[in-house]
Amino acid sequence: MPELPEVEVTRRGLMPHVFGRHILHARDHGQALRYPYPDWRILQGRKILDIQRRAKYLLFCLEGDGRLVCHLGMTGQFRCLPSNEEVAQHEQVCLHLDDGWSLRYCDVRRFGYMAFISESAFSSHPWFSHLGPEPLSDAFTPSWLIRCCRGRRCSIKHLVMDTRIVVGVGNIYASEALFRSGIHPARKAGDVGSEALIRLHAALREVLAEAIRAGGSTIRDFRRSDGRPGYFSHAFRVYGREGEPCVECGGVIQRFKQDGRSSFFCPSCQT
The missing domain is CATH 1.10.8.50 (Helicase, Ruva Protein; domain 3)
Incomplete structure (x- = not known):
């Protein structure tokens, strides 16, 4: 699953292509994601003012009220392609922009999701109301x-x-x-x-x-x-390196199951 760095890298990569662009129209290709799609008509004619990130969510800030909120799930990714380029396999959503390009969302496993959330409802929305501080912000001390x-x-x-x-x-x-x-x-x-x-x-x-x-x-x-x-x-240094030498002490990296996930550690360096 994409974690904070992958979502932030995606945000930074998209910004030069979509900042200031107007959405001519948006559509999905009928393949359901984790939750139902928003009403794409809400996006028509809206200008993209910014892309922000909160936790693992991408927030497309639009002219007028509201944001298009996107979670990449396990395998979701965005690409910017010419609008006349054919729909790719596993492509679920296309936002056509006013410069002849389009923002495409592809998700092989389809665990991602999107929603349109108004500004007044954003802070109290269940996806965001419980979130702690951003780890790279001053609030995380x-x-x-x-x-x-x-x-x-x-x-x-x-x-x-x-x-x-x-x-x-x-x-x-x-x-x-x-x-x-x-x-x-x-x-x-x-x-x-x-x-x-x-x-x-x-x-x-x-x-x-x-x-x-x-x-x-x-x-x-x-x-x-x-x-x-x-x-x-x-x-x-440890993730995915079971059986390999520790970069610090030369010992063997080990793995065990923890909360349903694999945890990797060095038994000598970590106590």
Whole structure:
């Protein structure tokens, strides 16, 4: 599933192509996504003023009231293509723009979704009302993380993947940040000391920023808006490296199942 860096890379890649453009018309090709499509007539003639990101959501800010909200699900991706180019396999949605180009959404597994949300309903919408701070924002501080861990019996990895605590951190970047901070992913959040949590706070921000600069991580499906893969996967220190040597100590990276996902760690470097 695309995590914060992949969604942010997508946002940055789309902006030069769609900023200031008017949507002539929009349509889907009849293949259902996770939820029903919005009424595409609402978008007709609207100018795209900005693309923002909140957690793993893309927010197309439109002239007038409302935003087109998009979640990429497991395999969703956007491409900018000439409007006269044929519909590709697995293409679900096309937004035709006023410069002869179109914004195409493709989703092989169709777990993504879109909705039109008015400005007045946005902050209270159930997709957004519970979300914690952005990890790269000033609102996400070491003291916030320390406070959130107090008395918590869940694992530290579970906690940093909880969107009520901090948004956008999935399995890949949680694993990488915990390695850099020397914390075992199964350790109870309430047992992690303040110094280690300060390291984890810094590692989360560092890993996410590095991944954005590298264009995200491509494991199987993710592609940037220009079709290129993300290259941060070449810099993984633990994720997907079971049985390989640790880059720090030379020990063997191990894997175990945690909350239905694979967790990767170094038994020597992470306690």
